[in-house]
Amino acid sequence: MAGIYVHIPFCKQSCYYCNFHFSTSDKKRGEVLNAIEREIAQKARLSDEKISTIYFGGGTPSILDVKQINSIINKIYQEFKVEENVEITLEANPDDLKSSKVIDLSKTKINRLSIGVQSFIDRELKAMNRAHDSKKAMKSLELSKKYFDNISIDLIYGVPDSNLETWAYNLEVTMGFDVNHVSTYALTIEPKTALESFVRKLIVDMPKEGLIYKQYNLINEKLEPRGFINYEVCSFAKENFFSKNNSAYWLRKKYIGIGPSAHSFDGKSRSWNISNNKKYVEHINDGRSYHKIEELTTIDQYNEYVMTGFRTIWGVSTEFLETNFNLKFKHYFIEKIQKHIDQKNIVLNDNVYTTTNKGRFLADGIASDLFLLNLK
Numbered sequence: 164m165a166g167i168y169v170h171i172p173f174c175k176q177s178c179y180y181c182n183f184h185f186s187t188s189d190k191k192r193g194e195v196l197n198a199i200e201r202e203i204a205q206k207a208r209l210s211d212e213k214i215s216t217i218y219f220g221g222g223t224p225s226i227l228d229v230k231q232i233n234s235i236i237n238k239i240y241q242e243f244k245v246e247e248n249v250e251i252t253l254e255a256n257p258d259d260l261k262s263s264k265v266i267d268l269s270k271t272k273i274n275r276l277s278i279g280v281q282s283f284i285d286r287e288l289k290a291m292n293r294a295h296d297s298k299k300a301m302k303s304l305e306l307s308k309k310y311f312d313n314i315s316i317d318l319i320y321g322v323p324d325s326n327l328e329t330w331a332y333n334l335e336v337t338m339g340f341d342v343n344h345v346s347t348y349a350l351t352i353e354p355k356t357a358l359e360s361f362v363r364k365l366i367v368d369m370p371k372e373g374l375i376y377k378q379y380n381l382i383n384e385k386l387e388p389r390g391f392i393n394y395e396v397c398s399f400a401k402e403n404f405f406s407k408n409n410s411a412y413w414l415r416k417k418y419i420g421i422g423p424s425a426h427s428f429d430g431k432s433r434s435w436n437i438s439n440n441k442k443y444v445e446h447i448n449d450g451r452s453y454h455k456i457e458e459l460t461t462i463d464q465y466n467e468y469v470m471t472g473f474r475t476i477w478g479v480s481t482e483f484l485e486t487n488f489n490l491k492f493k494h495y496f497i498e499k500i501q502k503h504i505d506q507k508n509i510v511l512n513d514n515v516y517t518t519t520n521k522g523r524f525l526a527d528g529i530a531s532d533l534f535l536l537n538l539k
Contacts, residue, residue, distance in 0.1 A: 203242050
């Protein structure tokens with residue numbers, strides 16, 4: 164089984180924190196979408212995998228009209244074998260989800276919306292340069308709930324001038340819409356973004372780490388009593404509503420990336436497409452290579468397994484380490500993990516190591532401490 168990720172590299176405007184590949188110019192949209200469909204055909208000839216999840220990310224996929232979205236979906240069905248119960252997710256911005264658009268989307272094969280709300284507080288939305296306000300966010304959710312059963316809301320914490328009370332408000336409003344999935348992300352300062360420039364020039368002050376940690380802890384406090392499971396550091400869902408796309412990524416299943424800057428993983432190697440719309444189109448049309456490939460060493464695969472495992476409820480299994488690597492990897496891991504158990508960041512149950520609530524906030528740091536550069 165494999166997933167398909169389609170990167171739509173267009174946005175109405177640039178959010179201050181975003182360093183994903185996108186363009187605010189719409190001039191090349193038709194050419195890029197045609198190239199995306201050509202890449203779908205090319206990738207299908209190289210894979211006989213059955214597709215269990217299709218995910219439209221970006222950029223802003225909801226900026227496309229429904230005819231364009233349908234064309235890509237139909238091309239995937241034409242070229243690949245697709246499971247009957249496939250999960251098809253569209254990332255959407257609230258300002259795109261007007262009544263007619265939501266109704267039209269509900270008539271497609273899309274069965275899951277991931278709505279980039281980020282905040283229900285107007286000053287926070289302005290601080291991030293989002294294209295919607297809180298009223299549009301709430302209206303989009305009200306509309307979407309009428310036509311879709313599977314909805315995820317994205318929220319961002321650690322926003323400048325936020326506090327524990329504002330974050331609690333965002334979580335409470337979210338719960339009021341009775342959605343089944345919530346993704347929460349700490350605002351991070353990415354290189355070459357407007358936010359990075361603002362912080363460097365002392366225009367913006369970022370919250371202290373102590374406050375960010377309290378905001379993170381509040382997520383579980385608010386969501387767990389409502390039946391949400393923190394199945395991955397940033398992902399919370401009710402039973403049977405874990406994102407198939409997210410889960411496949413963290414369980415290191417195969418996925419096929421389509422579109423400019425999209426990444427692919429076949430179990431042993433990773434590849435990534437050109438992060439340039441013009442060059443992507445030219446290379447696709449001319450039959451030239453449009454991606455780079457990295458073959459993963461055994462040590463690379465071990466490091467990735469540890470990193471992804473500690474971010475999820477599925478953890479790191481010593482049985483998996485022994486079976487898929489060898490005893491040296493297992494012994495190294497057991498030796499290095501002990502201090503994190505002593506610090507109560509990791510627990511061991513039935514040969515599976517998982518993070519505690521405290522440890523999950525530190526998951527990436529714990530994983531990096533167990534990374535291997537060389538194993539003699």
